Each structure stands twice: as structure tokens, then as C-alpha cells.
Amino acid sequence: MKRLLPFLLFLGITTVHLSAQDKPILVTAAWLQQHLNDPEIVVLQTNALKWDYEREHIAGARFLWPESLLPNSPDKGTFNIPETRTATHVLRGLGINKNSHVVLCFVRNEVSVTSRLFLTLEQLGLRGRVSFLNGGLDAWKKAGFAVTKENPSFKKGNIKAELNDLVVDKDYVLQSLKAPGKVVVDARMKRFYDGEPSGLPRDGHITGALNIQYTDMVDSVNFFKPVEQLQGYFTPVVPDKQKEIVTYCFIGQTASVLYLAGRILGYPMKLYDGSMQEWSRKEELPMEKTKPEEKEPAKH
Numbered sequence: 001m002k003r004l005l006p007f008l009l010f011l012g013i014t015t016v017h018l019s020a021q022d023k024p025i026l027v028t029a030a031w032l033q034q035h036l037n038d039p040e041i042v043v044l045q046t047n048a049l050k051w052d053y054e055r056e057h058i059a060g061a062r063f064l065w066p067e068s069l070l071p072n073s074p075d076k077g078t079f080n081i082p083e084t085r086t087a088t089h090v091l092r093g094l095g096i097n098k099n100s101h102v103v104l105c106f107v108r109n110e111v112s113v114t115s116r117l118f119l120t121l122e123q124l125g126l127r128g129r130v131s132f133l134n135g136g137l138d139a140w141k142k143a144g145f146a147v148t149k150e151n152p153s154f155k156k157g158n159i160k161a162e163l164n165d166l167v168v169d170k171d172y173v174l175q176s177l178k179a180p181g182k183v184v185v186d187a188r189m190k191r192f193y194d195g196e197p198s199g200l201p202r203d204g205h206i207t208g209a210l211n212i213q214y215t216d217m218v219d220s221v222n223f224f225k226p227v228e229q230l231q232g233y234f235t236p237v238v239p240d241k242q243k244e245i246v247t248y249c250f251i252g253q254t255a256s257v258l259y260l261a262g263r264i265l266g267y268p269m270k271l272y273d274g275s276m277q278e279w280s281r282k283e284e285l286p287m288e289k290t291k292p293e294e295k296e297p298a299k300h
Helices: 006-018 031-033 048-057 084-093 111-126 138-144 170-174 189-193 227-234 255-265 277-281
Strands: 042-046 060-065 101-105 130-133 182-186 246-250 267-270
Touching: 006 101, 031 138, 042 111, 084 111, 101 111, 101 138, 111 130, 111 255, 170 182, 170 246, 170 267, 170 277, 227 255, 246 255, 246 277, 255 267
Parallel strands: 042 060, 042 101, 101 130, 182 246, 246 267
Antiparallel strands: none
């Protein structure tokens, strides 16, 4: 027994370590099909209209209306973190428990809003327990797996929403611009970063911010690109993977694609929720445009 004790102790520690590991951030259709009946799996299909969900969804998937967890506000603008009481009510209504592993499934090209929901769920206490179905429902169908119109039956969940610190405000951004261990990254297309008019009160980018385009993270059929390609976009801008990236865009939606890509790569990620919708309106906050000599030369 004494000889077995060290082995058993090691085995116990190893088991605890494995059970505490984060769930995979990206999952394939094949992975989901294999784990679809696991008791902790909760598949959420996100659609702007419930009609899409009622038309077809993965068996057992529940309908998540984005605005139920992404409320708009006349004071805070578009897409905000809900109050924990409201979030708890919504999450329990979806059958999510304390030990649930949530898999988000998007439809067609709705990658950015589903990425924002991924971030929102992590902000609400599910960090490490949310996965994103790469390629969405189209990938599921192309893999030959069935869809259904039947509404699933499930019990009310017992989760309680608790806020993390993944979503930050303008003051945090200002501090991050001066912090050696942090980088502020604009996720918009480079032309808007450079200063092309976009309809905002001020054009350009946050002074000192760098640029990684969210559009580069996903391919033409709405799959996140392989890790080595994603790293190829991040490394020239943020070579140190220990540095925290604070990303933003127009309203905090498309930057969520960059947030998700950064999470895949292992960067510490945060999102400035107010983004340019707020920053460009406050004239005391610094902005700049890319100087002509800093722009990439035109291709002939």
C-alpha cells in the first residue's frame, strides 16, 4: 500500500488538473457530433430572428436571441453587458448549469455577433466553458450531420451569472496606452484605422493604438483560419504573447472576432466595449490618423 500511495496521489492530482482544464475554444462539427449527447453539453444557436432556428437547427440546440444578452442603451450605446440578475434569468432559461459546457453555433455569416456572445458568456462567468463551432451550422450540414425542426425539452438551469473583468471602459484604455505590459489594438479594417470617414464624429484611431484587421481572422467560408495563420497576423503587431491586448472597433462587435482569435492563440484579451462609438464622441480623448508616409504604398 505504501508503494501505491505516491502513484495514487499522483493520479489524483493529475485527474484534478485534467478536470479543471478549459474546454476547447474552437470545436469542429465532427467533435460536436461525437460529444452531442454528453450531459454537460449545451448547444446554443444564435439568430437575429427565431425563424431561422425554427427552420433548422442541430438536434437539442436551444435558441439564443443575441439581444437577450446584448442589450442596447441610450446612455452606453450598442451591445452592452447585461445586469447579472437579467443574465442569470436568461442563462437559466436556456438550461445552463454551473458545470455546463456551452457550444455556440452561428448561421450563415453571423460570425461577429456570435463572437460577441462568446465574449459575453465569458464575461458572465463562463470563461473556459464556452466553445465556438467553427464554420457554424453550414459546416455541420456540409459534414453530413442532420438538422431538425423539433424544439428540445430541457430543465431550467441553476447557473448564477458573475462578472469577470474582460470588458473594460475608456479609463482602462487610457491607462493601457501607458502600460508596458499592455497593447491597445484597433480591430477595424485598416482604411478606417488610417482615417477614412466612417460617419463617426471623429475619424482615425485611438492615439497609440495598433491595428490587426478582424477580417483577416476568418476565411471566405466563415471558418477561423488555422493557428499558424492567425499567429502570422498577431506576431508582427504583438510579438510578446505575455502582453495583454485591449481591442476595440466601432461598437464592440467585430473586435470580438479579434478577441476570440487572441484567445485561441493564448493572448490575455480584453475588449473596450464603448469602442469608437464612445471614444470618437469625447473630444478630450486622444485620436490620430495615419500619416501619409506611414500608409502602405498603393499596389499597381
